[in-house]
Amino acid sequence: MALPSASYCLWRRPPLLSPPQPPLTLPPPSRRHRLCACTARSSLSPVQQTISGIENSGIIACLRANRSLSLSLSIGTILLNVFLNLTRSRCECVIDSPELAFEAACAALGAGITVLEVVRSTPGVFEVLRWLIEDHPTATLGVGTILNAEDAQNAIVAGAKFLMSPAMVKILSAYDAGAKIVKVYPVSTLGGTHYISALKKPFPHIRMVASQGIPRGLAGEYIAKGASAVVLSDAIFSKSAMAQCNLSEISKFAHIAALQGREAVDRRKRCLE
Numbered sequence: 205m206a207l208p209s210a211s212y213c214l215w216r217r218p219p220l221l222s223p224p225q226p227p228l229t230l231p232p233p234s235r236r237h238r239l240c241a242c243t244a245r246s247s248l249s250p251v252q253q254t255i256s257g258i259e260n261s262g263i264i265a266c267l268r269a270n271r272s273l274s275l276s277l278s279i280g281t282i283l284l285n286v287f288l289n290l291t292r293s294r295c296e297c298v299i300d301s302p303e304l305a306f307e308a309a310c311a312a313l314g315a316g317i318t319v320l321e322v323v324r325s326t327p328g329v330f331e332v333l334r335w336l337i338e339d340h341p342t343a344t345l346g347v348g349t350i351l352n353a354e355d356a357q358n359a360i361v362a363g364a365k366f367l368m369s370p371a372m373v374k375i376l377s378a379y380d381a382g383a384k385i386v387k388v389y390p391v392s393t394l395g396g397t398h399y400i401s402a403l404k405k406p407f408p409h410i411r412m413v414a415s416q417g418i419p420r421g422l423a424g425e426y427i428a429k430g431a432s433a434v435v436l437s438d439a440i441f442s443k444s445a446m447a448q449c450n451l452s453e454i455s456k457f458a459h460i461a462a463l464q465g466r467e468a469v470d471r472r473k474r475c476l477e
Contacts, residue, residue: 262465302328316462
């Protein structure tokens with residue numbers, strides 16, 4: 205949804221009551237395209253489809269939504285489904301966070317992101333996931349910061365195609381336990397691209413996702429050093445954009461990240477030919 209440049213947004217009802225329209229500049233694929241895409245991947249198992257989606261994207265957009273946000277707004281601003289406490293020329297807003305998460309995720313998906321993780325702490329996370337699956341059935345959607353079996357089961361029931369855990373585990377132990385892709389976290393603290401490169405030397409057969417504090421400009425370098433994909437959080441869903449409901453900025457960052465990811469994946473494939 206394209207928004208005016210003013211610092212406000214109009215909140216929608218949940219998508220099943222009022223489906224959001226995609227950005228005019230980036231229309232969603234036609235039904236024919238979706239059918240072709242599904243047919244092309246039909247020979248793969250669901251797990252293989254998810255892995256393929258992650259590796260072909262190169263970018264996993266990671267969405268974290270706060271339970272409340274303070275926004276600077278003029279008294280004349282109109283907000284729907286938002287509780288306002290006006291104080292002189294400013295106001296404090298308590299946002300319906302599931303709607304904020306949904307709007308932000310749609311902005312990223314509409315801008316070219318194909319793999320998106322919604323962090324477990326996001327209010328209404330499983331409801332948001334169901335809304336997103338309804339609106340973006342071809343996207344690879346998952347839930348992050350899964351810490352127990354109950355959350356894992358709830359995420360799977362809601363339709364998650366992958367789960368992420370922040371636990372710092374041994375690479376080989378995770379692989380031997382059945383992990384198809386191992387999340388390397390916190391990668392920036394551990395050495396960044398050099399750490400990924402060092403890990404891939406003894407473990408070239410293990411798919412790795414780099415996560416934590418990665419700027420958009422370094423995504424391609426991580427993939428070149430061996431990462432199957434890179435998790436981008438603030439690099440797409442910046443705190444200022446989320447606080448100001450600036451979906452246009454989220455869309456712009458997501459579009460740049462998606463292009464960088466695809467270009468990096470293409471370069472990696474050419475090197476392997």
